[in-house]
Amino acid sequence: MSAAESVAVVGTPDYRTRHRTWLAANLPPHWRADAVDYRPPSLDEAKAWEAELHRQGLWGIAWPREYGGHGLSLREHLIANQEIGRLPMPESQNSIGKELAGPIILAIATEEQKRRYLPAILEMREIWCQGFSEPEAGSDLAGLRTRATRDGAAWRVNGQKVWTSGAHRAQRCLLLARTGSMEARHGGLSLFALRMDQPGVTVRPLRQITGEAEYCEVFFDDALVEPEDALGEPEAGWQAAVRVLEVERGTNRMYRAWRFEQELRHLVTACRNEPALARLLEDGHYRQRIAQVQVDVEVLKRMVEQVVDDLVGGQPIGGRGSLSKQHWSEAHQRFAALALEMVEQASYPPSPEVAAAQRRFRKLYLQARAETIYAGTTQIQLGIIADRILKLPRGA
Ligand SMILES: Cc1cc2nc3c(=O)[nH]c(=O)nc-3n(C[C@H](O)[C@H](O)[C@H](O)COP(=O)(O)OP(=O)(O)OC[C@H]3O[C@@H](n4cnc5c(N)ncnc54)[C@H](O)[C@@H]3O)c2cc1C
Incomplete structure (x- = not known):
């Protein structure tokens, strides 16, 4: 599809359906993290893919057109991210450019800098x-x-x-x-x-x-x-850095809640299809823990949607980004531990589908260890919530 045609894709009433259909038809099956024959893209493949996602209207959604964006609002950004999250797609190789550098450049850079940096980020010429x-x-x-x-x-x-x-x-x-x-x-x-x-x-x-x-x-x-x-x-x-951190905690990787839900669905599907694991789904202990994950996912979705509503309504994120960062990182770490505990109880040798789930959740478990550290640790988020949201007094 040409760039001119892609402009027609964004902003139409069936915006969500078009993105959903395009992603389903164009995401290479072996790039899906739940695929039996999973193979992540090379850097060059990822660059080409992400540049195409931008042409399709899936990146730079709320950035002004004069800087290469699609000139829409955070609401469309949220819809696109929900669709991205529904699929186990590769993570962006330039999320820092698109989600942290881009917003602060838009906020504080000169006109000349915006024209120089922003299109290069979206076109994946500068990571x-x-x-x-x-x-x-x-x-x-x-x-x-x-x-x-x-x-x-x-x-x-x-x-x-x-x-x-x-x-x-x-x-x-x-x-x-x-x-x-x-x-x-x-x-x-x-x-x-x-x-x-x-x-x-x-x-x-x-x-x-x-x-x-x-x-x-x-x-x-x-x-x-x-x-x-x-x-x-x-x-x-410092003021700029604080804004970057608020964005990092509040709106960065907005697809997270929907990806989290996709991971939960993958776990349940993998368990359903294997007798030793299917028994766990009937076990009260695991049923409770799985249900709690669904609750965590729903809470996170509402938090993200609330932040978008507030931002569209002109309210800054402020310390509230710490609420969703804290909730997501702790809940996702609990989920990763649960998923690993469950898939490791499969009989041996595992089916290709269960082996794919084991591969995914072993890696997720290890990756998730860092989630309560990066973008500010759990203790720092709780300190911000105590100070800026609850306005609790500080001890001597
Ligand atoms: C996977 C990963 C990717 C990262 N990517 C980037 C990146 O791209 N760019 C970048 O700049 N940084 C990045 N970071 C760094 C990250 O922001 C820091 O690790 C984080 O801010 C914590 O800082 P620290 O590691 O120095 O730990 P410290 O600040 O030394 O903290 C050590 C411990 O003390 C606790 N602590 C510290 N101060 C307080 C306090 N005031 N009250 C209560 N407890 C406290 C902390 O919670 C933590 O448990 C990344 C980190 C990780 C793990």
């Missing part, structure tokens, strides 16, 4: 990573030490980031760096769009318990930031 956390600054982000110093009109960056997801494939880093004194803490930070393909940047992927190496250490040694790649006002980086 972004998020350079916030450091070895000594995670929860306490305001303590970060990576420093950007003036070099004429440009900046030179020195320091180290860690847990930088996808840095090994990124062309840009949304970098939070210190431009003022350590004593200034929040006040001395600035935000940059640093080019990753330059001599002063070294990326070292870290091997994870899943066997993958997705999260990286990034070292800056006099790395250059051109003047046109400084984002927002100097020393106003």
